Amino acid sequence: MVKKKACVFISGSGTNLKALINNSRNYNFPINISYIVSNTKKAKGLKYGKLYGIPCDIINLNNKLKFEMFINKLKNKNISLICLAGYMKILSKSFISRFKKKILNIHPSLLPKYKGLDTFNRVLKSKDKITGCTIHYVNEKLDSGKIILQKKVLIESKDNIQKLKFKVQKQEYRAYSEAIYKIFAN
Ligand code: GAR
Secondary structure, eight states, rough: OEEEEEEEEEOOHHHHHHHHHHTTTTOOEEEEEEEEEOOTOOOOHHHHHHHTTTOOOOOOOOOHHHHHHHHHHHHHTTEEEEESOOOOSOOOOOHHHHHTOEEEEEEEEEEETTOOSSSSHHHHSOOOEEEEEEEEEEETTTTSSSSSEEEEOOOOOOOOHHHHHHHHHHHHHHHHHHHHHHHHHH
């Protein structure tokens, strides 16, 4: 099977990146993670690049020249899917328009609820009984693109931020790969 090439954007610990890399090694998985990008060299997830032998770059998309060079690099690498996995920068409209319908994001809530940051804290302060995670296409509006897949998680009275995050992320690791299977099956 000829796999498409994907790039994962991270800013932090990269546990979703790790799950994607592991799942991408399955024969039937439609993509290969062939490039990792972070907006900061402090991202712990960059270690997975070394571990799995995947090239990594630290990027600053605010610089116009670097922006164009980066777009060219993605095109030269034949990247046909960009997966945001804990990438904490907002992508510019011009970047998004260059990769229309080719950028996915994972968010730790059942969108359209709790867009933006500090999600677990806001969920716990609510009276909600259920939360979860969402994989969606990225458009110009924050956390608002078409939803591909969601997974639900029960909120229990014993939950704090850490416990809830653990439960939601456990679902995230399956959700992202299932969403990718889903979009390539169509
Ligand atoms: C994930 O839980 C993801 O849903 C969240 O950041 C975490 C990254 O963890 N994304 C957002 O909050 C986006 N607004 P990871 O770096 O260990 O994959």
